[in-house]
Structures are given as structure tokens and as C-alpha cells.
Amino acid sequence: MSHKILLIGGHGKVSQLLTPLLLAKSWSVTSMIRSPDQKATIEKLGQGQPGKLDVLVSSIEDVKNEGDAKSILEQVNPDWVVWSAGAGGRGGAPRTLAIDRDAAIAFTKASIHTPSIKKFLTVSYLASRRERPSWWTDEDWAAFEKVNNETLPTYYKAKIAADEVLTVLAKERIDEEAKKGVAEADKFCGISLRPGTLTDEKPGGVKMGKIGSRGNSSRATVAEAIVAVLNTDGARGWFDFVDGDDNAEDAVKKCVKDGIDAAEGEDIEGMKERAGKL
Template identity: 70%
Template sequence: MAHNVLLIGGHGKIAQLLTPLLLARSWNVTSMIRSADQTAAIEKLGQGQPGKLSVLVSSVEDVQTESDAQKILDQVKPDWVVWSAGAGGRGGPSRTKAVDQDAAVAFTKASIHAPSIKKFLTVSYIASRRNRAPWWTDADWEAAQKVNNEILPHYYKAKVAADEVLTVLAKERFDAEAKKGVPENERFAGISLRPGTLTDKPAGGVTVGRIPSRGDTSRATVAETVVAVLDTEGAKGYIDVLDGDEDTVGAIKRLVKEGIDNVEGEDFEDQKKRASQL
């Protein structure tokens, strides 16, 4: 089936690696970029690919509400949405909040409230959580706390808030569709893909499941994992990924079969309270 994918943050490093992989599957991609100056670089990614590539020049910073996001969804008409945008630490705390929280939440809400959209995947990071993962060691938890509270505090606050909105609203839609008798493989999938420290190394194998909070993940591997997750029925929830030795496609299928969701350890009711305030 030729899916229509809206890729938000299309000029980012991961997104540029991801775009040809999506097109190679004969999926159609609309790459959303912030500046017309970036158009030529994106258009090159579609050359010789079976999928159709479209470019949408529209800055995520202009998306402040669910209504703003809905206008873009109405224009593109995707059935899958991938969020790979980010302030990248540029513009200070206010821009981080505007992009990584406000715009991300707006697209998350609009996507989940659109019946035609079946999957929403956001690229987050492995330490974006409030509570200690039950499988983490003391050193894992200490490292995550250092990143979240000392190194990237504003980014952490924005990302964890957006992740929680995705978790809560995706579960509500999934459960509502279950009550309506929608088959499980046709229900909405909300996915937070959570790599470690990003590198520019070539793509390789992965380590997934109940893994440490510390380690590297190449951007190319993240891109390949996004494709594997989108293409695997039943893949949803938090998916932590580091560089490793397991085949990416097989690893994601194993996660689904074993029912592993790295959201384990988070308090859903607390998430629900916070999400309702955004």
C-alpha cells in the first residue's frame, strides 16, 4: 500500500537520511521545511525513487495551536505523520518550548484527532521520562538525571511534555477504537522512538527493549528504525534504541511479539493530568 507520509522537520539530519528510505518503499512523502532555501537539497533526495516527494515550505514555529496544525494536515492529507523537527538548542529556551513542545503537541493532537491518520511517530530521546525505568541501574538513572536537569533542562521539559500528550491521547484513541470493534492491526499507533546520543556513524544493527539510558545511536540507524517501526504491525508506545548487533527489522518484530513498551515505569494517571493542561 502506498502510504502518504508527512515528515515534519524535513531538512534535519535524520529526516534527510529517512526521506529516501521512505520513498524507496514506494511511500509518498511530503517533507515540511522552514525555508524555501532548503528546497533544492530536499528535492535531490527524491531523485530516482519510486515514491513521490513533495516539499512544503511552512515553519513549525508558526504552528502554535491544534487548529494551525490541522490546516497543514488538511492540505497534505497524510495517513502517517513523522515528527523529526527540533529547535536544536538555537534561539534559547523560548524557541525550544515553541518548537519541541508547543508545535509538537499541536501536531500530536491534530493527528490523533484526525480519523484518517493511523500512525504518529515522534523522534524523542531515551531519557525523556519522569520516572526511573525499572530496568535501569543506578548509573543509568544518574546519567539520565544529569542530562535532563543539568545539560538539557529546557529540551527535557519540552520533549517529555510532548511525549506524554502522545502517550495519553494515543491510548485514548486506541481504546476507543477497540470499543468500536476496530481490529487491533487497524487501530491508531502512537510511537515515541527514543535513541541515545546521536552520531554520524553508518547505519548498523540495534539494541532494543529494556536497555540502558547510556549509549550511542547513529542517525542513519534511527532513520532505518523509523522505517522498520512504521512497517511493523502492532509497533507502538515508547521504543528505546541504541546501536547494537540485532537486525533492525527483526528487533522491532521481536519487541511487538514480546509486548515490550518502554513507557513501563511511568505513571499514566500523572501523565494524563499534565497532558490535560497543554
């Protein structure tokens, strides 16, 4: 089945690896980039691919609220949305919060509140969580605290806020769909894909599910994991992974079959309270 995907942050390293993989599935992709100078680079990614590629020049920094995001969604009319954007540490804390938190949440809300959009996937990171999960060691937790409290405190605040809004609103939509008798296969899929430390290594296998807080993930493997999750019916929730030996699609299917969601252990009621303020 053909799908139309809005890829937000299309000029990023992961997105440039991802775009040809999506097009190879004969899916249509609208790659959203911030500058006309980036357009030629993106257009090359669609050469010789069966899927259709469009390029939308529209800066994420102009998205201030859900209404701004909704206008872009109405222009593109996707059925799936992938958030793979970020400030990348440029512009200091205000820019990180404006993009990684505020704009991400705006697109999350607008997508979930659009009935024709069936999947929203955000690329987060392994340590984006508030509670220590039962499967983490003392060393895992110490590494988590160092990264989130010392190395990337603003990024952490932004990403966990966006992850929590996605988790809360996705559940609300699924509950509403259940009341309306929507078939399980047709229910909304909200996905937080959570790689380890990004590298430029070649693509490979993954280790996915209830894993520790440490490990690397090659950007090429992240791109393959995005395709695997999107291509798996019923894949929703938090997918933690690092480089490993398992085929990405097989690993995703196993997580879905076994009901593994790395959000387990998080304070859902606390999430609801915090998300309601954003």
C-alpha cells in the same frame, strides 16, 4: 501498500537520511521545511526513487495550536505523520519550548484527532521519562539526571511533555476504536522512538527494548529504525534503542511480539493530569 507520509522537519539530518528510505518503499512523502532555500536540497533526495516526493515550505514556528497543525494536515492529507523536528538548541529556551513542546503537541493532537491518520511517530530521546524504570542501574539513573537536570533541562521539559501527550491521547483513541469494534491491525499507532546520543556513524544494528539510559545511536540507524517501526504492524508505544548488533526490523518485531513498551513504570495517571493541562 502505498502510504502518504508527512515528514515534519524535513531538512534535519535524520530526515534527510530517512527520506530516500521512505521513498524506496514506494511511499509518498511530503517533506515540511521552514525555508525556500532548503527546497533544492530536499528535492535531490527524491531523484530516482519509486515513491513520490513533495516539498512543503511552512515554518513550524508558525504553528501555535492544534488548529494551525490541522490546517497543514488537511492540506497534505497524510495517513502517517513523522515528527523529526526540533529547535536544535537555537533561539534559547523560548524557541525550544515553542517548537519541541508546543508545536509538537499541536501536531500530535491534530493527528490523533484526525481519523484518517493511522500512525504518528515522534523522534524523542532515550532519557525522556520521569520515573526510574526497573531495568536501569544506579549509573543509568545518575546519567539521566545529569543530562536532564544540568545539560538539557529545557529540552527535557519539552520532550517529555510531548511524549506524555502522545501516550495519553493515543491510548484514548485506541480505547475509542476498541469500543467501535475496530480490528486490532487497524487501530491507531502512537510511537515514541527514543535513540541514544546521536552520531554521524554509518548505519548498523540496534539494541532495543528494556535497555539502559546510556549509549550512542547513529543518525543513519535512527532513520532505518523509523522505517522499521512504521513498517511493522501493531508497533506502538515507546521504543528505546542504541547502536547494537540486532537488525532493526527484527528488533522491532520482537518488541511487538513480546509486548515490550519502554513506557512501563511511568505514572500514567500523572501523565493524564499533566497532558490535560497542555
